[in-house]
Amino acid sequence: MSAGERADVIVIGAGIIGCAVADELGRRGAAVRVLESRAVGGGATQASAGILAPYAEADRPGPLRTLCAESLGLWDDFVARAVADSGRDVLYERTGTLEVVTDEASMRRLERTGRALTAAGVECRLLTAREARAAEPSLGAAVAGALLVPSHGFVGVATLMEALREGGAARHGVSFLTDRPARHVQASSDGEMVVETAAGTLTGDAVVLAAGSWSGGAAGTAGALPVRPVRGQLLQLAWSGRPPARVVWAPSCYVVPWPGGSMLVGATVEEAGFDERATVAGVATLIKAVSGVLPEARNAGFEAVRVGLRPGTPDDLPVVGRSATAPGLVYATGHYRNGVLLAPLTARLVADLVLDGREDPLLAAVSPARFEAA
Ligand SMILES: Cc1cc2nc3c(=O)[nH]c(=O)nc-3n(C[C@H](O)[C@H](O)[C@H](O)COP(=O)(O)OP(=O)(O)OC[C@H]3O[C@@H](n4cnc5c(N)ncnc54)[C@H](O)[C@@H]3O)c2cc1C
Structure with missing residues (x-):
């Protein structure tokens, strides 16, 4: 320049x-x-x-x-414009989210959320524990119910x-x-x-x-x-079983299933200043959280841990x-x-x-x- x-x-x-x-x-x-x-x-x-x-x-x-x-x-x-301009594929799926809860009090909250979203014209569906496991067979026994929001999605x-x-x-x-x-x-x-x-x-x-x-x-x-940095750590795992069909949003973590078997598990929320290191505690927290809702996570391979500083405001x-x-x-x-x-x-x-x-x-x-x- x-x-x-x-x-x-x-x-x-x-x-x-x-x-x-x-x-x-x-x-x-x-x-x-x-x-x-x-x-x-x-x-x-x-x-x-x-x-x-x-x-x-x-x-x-x-x-x-x-x-x-x-x-x-x-x-x-x-996404359509970015693909057309670049000639590149973009991983983009609108397969919804399944927000799962593990106790009855949280299920009551999810019911209120579901009613409010329906009243606001947002398509969603409450699922019992049995229905949630039918929709996502990899969910563990701890799941008490779920809310499906079909319009949600993810991008690579x-x-x-x-x-x-x-x-x-x-x-x-x-x-x-x-x-x-x-x-x-x-x-x-x-x-x-x-x-x-x-x-x-x-x-x-x-x-x-x-x-x-x-x-x-x-x-x-x-x-x-x-504006302050809020550290987030995120795991990339190699899933060996049948992956979830959509994003699973759990009380202490979320899971994003990429086609091809990789699965993202996020994310910690930490006030650590500008420290961009991945930590043992962060990785351990995420593994424990994901294993609680998707027990097969214990058999997954480990591909990567990523760290980023979210720009937070008061x-x-x-x-x-x-x-x-x-x-x-x-x-x-x-x-x-x-x-x-x-x-x-x-x-x-x-x-x-x-x-x-x-x-x-x-x-x-x-x-x-x-x-x-x-
Ligand atoms: C683990 C994790 C998971 C997340 N998951 C989601 C999610 O699922 N969905 C979602 O919507 N958001 C998610 N976020 C949040 C999202 O990543 C951030 O909000 C977003 O990346 C912020 O983008 P940005 O461009 O503002 O900042 P950044 O991506 O940090 O980009 C800022 C850039 O500015 C550059 N820069 C700084 N100072 C200067 C300078 N003086 N001169 C030139 N360049 C400079 C930096 O190098 C940096 O590349 C997640 C964040 C983390 C950490």
């Missing part, structure tokens, strides 16, 4: 959020540069289970559920990231500058945004900060933004919108446990804002002003 190079929009961070935003901006005709301090997808995104399940994640009505449900509706098109995140990177670069002129941390961002006196890196400066009309857990102080822009909502102090700076961060699910919606909201000046009403709940004003 030469000193003084120009782009319409500079995106900081090439996780799922930065890549989805860059793709949408490029698709709409903007010249986009993405700065990434590691490799594309090398932050929290590489550890993600890729579950797309608003009604399991956000178990009550509120802004998070509204955003997640809205984003779920964009996924078919999002690595396959999606490959497609977004290749499609964005080949079809929409997005350029990815990896191993290139943004060091500092500021607005010049004429309103341009200037980003400094070790290899020179870049100027643009706007900067989108999508640096995940590192957004709190990334690039010397936003020291006040209270109210568990993302931060998306213009900075009040530097209008050329747009945040797209703090997606915590739902960054994959929320990527298509975030991309649309950010592109509307940056390119068309359109403030979608959905942005009200995720405005940076709730933290910048403090």
Whole structure:
């Protein structure tokens, strides 16, 4: 990168959020540069289970559920475009989730959830323990009942990231500058945004900060933004028996069955600062949790453990919108446990804002002003 190079929009961070935003901006005709301090997808995104399940994640009505449900509706098109642009296959299945419980009190809660979802027009079905085991024969005796939500699904995140990177670069002129941390961002006196890196400066009309857990102080822009890392560990097992037909969401873990026999088991939720190590305690916790609901897990082979730092915020909502102090700076961060699910919606909201000046009403709940004003 030469000193003084120009782009319409500079995106900081090439996780799922930065890549989805860059793709949408490029698709709409903007010249986009993405700065990434590691490799594309090398932050929290590489550890993600890729579950797309608003009604399991956000178990009550509120802004998070509204955003997640809205984003779920964009996924078919999002994947179809990535596949068409890149010519690559993306692992994507909408085979539903089965949320299982292991005690009667939790079954009563699941019944209330089922009634509320039905009243809200979301298709779902309560299953007795016997029905749940008929649907998923690998479930163990501890299961007391389940809630099936057919519209949920999952994506193979690595396959999606490959497609977004290749499609964005080949079809929409997005350029990815990896191993290139943004060091500092500021607005010049004429309103341009200037980003400094070790290899020179870049100027643009706007900067989108999508640096995940590192957004709190990334690039010397936003020291006040209270985004913190929340460590998650996730196992990849080689399943030897008949795998579940869909995502199983249990009290202390979830399971994602990939075609071909690999199975993801996630995830720990740990306040461990920026420590990205896998730990014995984390792995042991997940093995115990999955063995409790799927006893065959004890016979599975061990393929990998992945670790990522989810970008958490004090109210568990993302931060998306213009900075009040530097209008050329747009945040797209703090997606915590739902960054994959929320990527298509975030991309649309950010592109509307940056390119068309359109403030979608959905942005009200995720405005940076709730933290910048403090
Ligand atoms: C174990 C686990 C399981 C998960 N499962 C799910 C799931 O099933 N469904 C779901 O929706 N979500 C899930 N999540 C959450 C999801 O992974 C995150 O919300 C999402 O990856 C956040 O994406 P991001 O792009 O904001 O951050 P990241 O993926 O962390 O990307 C940020 C990028 O910014 C880069 N960066 C940082 N500072 C700079 C700088 N100064 N200059 C340039 N680049 C910089 C980093 O290197 C990084 O690549 C899971 C997370 C974990 C850890």
